[in-house]
Amino acid sequence: MGSKNKLKRFQENETFPNVIQPSREEVVGGFPLKGKWDTHFKNNNPIVLELGCGKGEYTVGLAKRFPNKNFIGIDIKGARFWKGAKIAMEENLPNVTFVRTQIELVDYIFGEQEVSEIWITFPDPQIKYKRTKHRMTNQEFLKRYRQVLKPDGTVNLKTDSEFMHGYTLGLLHGLGLEVIYANHDVYTNEGSPQEVLEIQTFYENQYLEKGKPITFIRFKVN
Ligand SMILES: C[S@@+](CC[C@H](N)C(=O)[O-])C[C@H]1O[C@@H](n2cnc3c(N)ncnc32)[C@H](O)[C@@H]1O
Incomplete structure (x- = not known):
């Protein structure tokens, strides 16, 4: 995407009522919506996050399927989720x-137990040992998810990365955390939830074109 186009999207994001672009200071200095997201949505419906949402295919796709839940896509790249917004x-x-x-x-943006469900869609697997701290299912991230999730809350990981799939399953097993469902090739092996099969993201489509299997895990962190 050219820089002109990015700038245009940044400017448009500023005008969108469904986009929030806080500074880091605003987030860590006491984010006003923390624990109060019901005031933003004007209802008490369950809150579902998509972390690293890119263009926000899951945020939008799930929102259409589940009108009685609220969906929040989070990404550092605003020009990407401009599309979903x-x-x-x-x-x-x-x-x-x-x-x-x-x-x-x-955990600065959401209060304790404010979130019902988390989706992590095609995260960069960060395979190199030095990159472990950026891997989105490492123990530090799991702690943050535990902090904001309700006790029975679930995390959903959809990825093309066999490494990420295996790493996460191993970690969950070692920590004694419950794996509700796991499938290492969702389009070949039956049984995945409908939304896993029906919603496809931008990155996913690139992997599908290359014939890569897509994996899915639904797990608990409590
Ligand atoms: C590989 S892309 C996947 C995007 C989308 N979920 C999809 O499947 O098409 C990973 C996304 O995560 C975002 N991301 C990576 N690390 C992040 C972080 N620490 N905080 C916020 N966003 C992050 C990137 O900007 C990028 O949009």
Whole structure:
């Protein structure tokens, strides 16, 4: 994407009522919506996050399927989720919001047990040992997810990365955390939830074109 186009999207994001772009200081210095997201959505419906949402295919796709839940897509790249925000506005989806921030700050943005469900869609697997701290299912991230999730809350990981799939399963096993469902090739082996099969993301489509199997895990962190 050219820089002109990015700038245009940044400017448009500023005008979108379903986009929040706080500074880091605003987030760590006491984020006003923390613990009060019901005031933003004007209802008490369950809150579902998509972390590293890119263009926000899951945020928008799930929001259409589950109108009685609220969906929040988080990504540091606003020019990407501009797409999802625009679709949500055009299709009048009041249960969609995007926040431009770092996933590492998730526990500054949501109060304890404020979130019902988390989706992590095609994260960069960060395979190199030195990159472990950026891997989105490492123990530090799991701690942050535990902090914001309800006790029975679930995390959903959809990825093309066999490494990420195996790493996460191993870690969950070692920590004694419950794996509700796991499938190492969702389009070949039956049994995955409908939304896993029906919603496809931008990155996913690139992997599908290369014939890569897509994996899925639904797990608990409590
Ligand atoms: C590989 S892309 C996947 C995007 C999308 N989920 C999809 O499947 O098409 C990973 C996304 O995570 C975002 N991301 C990576 N690390 C992040 C972080 N620490 N905080 C916020 N966003 C992050 C990137 O900007 C990128 O959009």
